[in-house]
Amino acid sequence: MGAGARYRLVFVDRLLATLIHLRHGVTHDVLACWFGVDRSTVTRAIGEVRPLLAHRGCTVAPGIRLRTLAEVIEHLGATGRTAIIDATEIRVRRPAKGTPERDRYVSGKSRQNAAKILVLTDTDGHLLFSGAVRPGSCPDITQARDAGLVDLLSRRAGLVILADAGYQGLAAQTGGQVITPAHRKFKKNAPPWWEEMFTQRRKDHSSRRIRVEHGIAHLKNWRTLARHHGRRELLDDTVQAIAGLASLRPAAQPLSTASR
Template sequence: MRRQHFAELLEELAPRRELARESALEALRGGPRKRAEGAGRKPKLVFIDRLLVTLVHLRLGLPHQALAVLYRVDRSTVSSAVRQVRAMLADRGFAVPDRPGVRIRTLEDLFAYAYAYAYAEAEDVTVCIEGTEVQVRRPQAGRPGRKPFVSGKKRQNTMKSTTLSDHQGRVLFYGAIRPGRIHDQTCVRSEGIAEQFHQHPTVKAEVDEGYRGLTNEFPGQVTTANTLTR
């Protein structure tokens, strides 16, 4: 990412983050602030560092613990920053390579764009669907809904998200965030992805074994990794 692009992104997101933070604090206090702006506990990571940490994590896949060591903070601080900024980036939408002005914010947007592109270019479009898990702090003992966060695959407390990218690995959608115990396929089905395949038959997908059910339901559109290697 160029410095100018980073500066523009920072200028766009910083006011939104500050407004959201002040709104949350006002709701917590039950009224407007009583102390001067800037008083109180200072954040361990200012917003520019939070944005940079998130972009590095998304681009290079560095673990939260490694980033925490670099910034000399606790891992939970980095995890909180990535969770907050990642949601802001998702709300902002994903840019489409070589398509200035196009923004994808929902699965419906992605499938509609891929379908329109396939129609315009007279060729099928293939997207890659992948589920990822991020370790989260273990919910307090005795709190209702604690078990859904325990991932059977990771053997730890996680949150699961779904990423859709193009054939070059460029992310076009990130969402369908659910507790780690929920199956990958359930995450995307709850977002209505099966209906999108019905509505857009020219859009195809490559998936891993976690989405075997989609392959069985849409044999002409969804292909698993094992099928690809045969």
């Protein structure tokens, strides 16, 4: 504190510039014109404010913020709530030629250069965690294991986490705490009654975990995550900062079914 060049933007203006950049994807050059400063001043301001926003964590209640996956698991164990887990891809710039592990960012799903982020929400679609950034070629289940989910669940029994088919296999490793869609028992010549039951079970599971898709949509409403044009090593801070801001959004309320 007190060293270096003096700030030409007060803290409120630095915060405002960072929020505009994250929300609308406005470039540093345009922000510099708006605030009447040099581009490097805006770059410095965003580089200082973004980690502060990332450190805030996701707000789940007044005075309660979750910053890490371990804190999320502890919160779920204390409240007895069900969580929903999923992964989503964000397009990024292709690493330069000659960069080690350049091809790891090529997603086998979207056939594009992407990074994958892990997202956890509650059953209302309220964001609990977003981060654990991995290259796009990383499988969903590997990302969850690398983030330490299996170890965390082994220390906290009784939790329920809903997941899609990309996480099949975690149920056996977590004692059934991770619930995935039902497996197809018959590959062919299945009885009609079993096929109908199988379809209904998968539909019910999909209906329960749809809220995590809403949480991901709230993240990608922020222009910076629609397609990340910045440095890949800054994506983790960007994701966590936006998740913390998006978690302030009220959870979706169920539609009223009361008839007149």
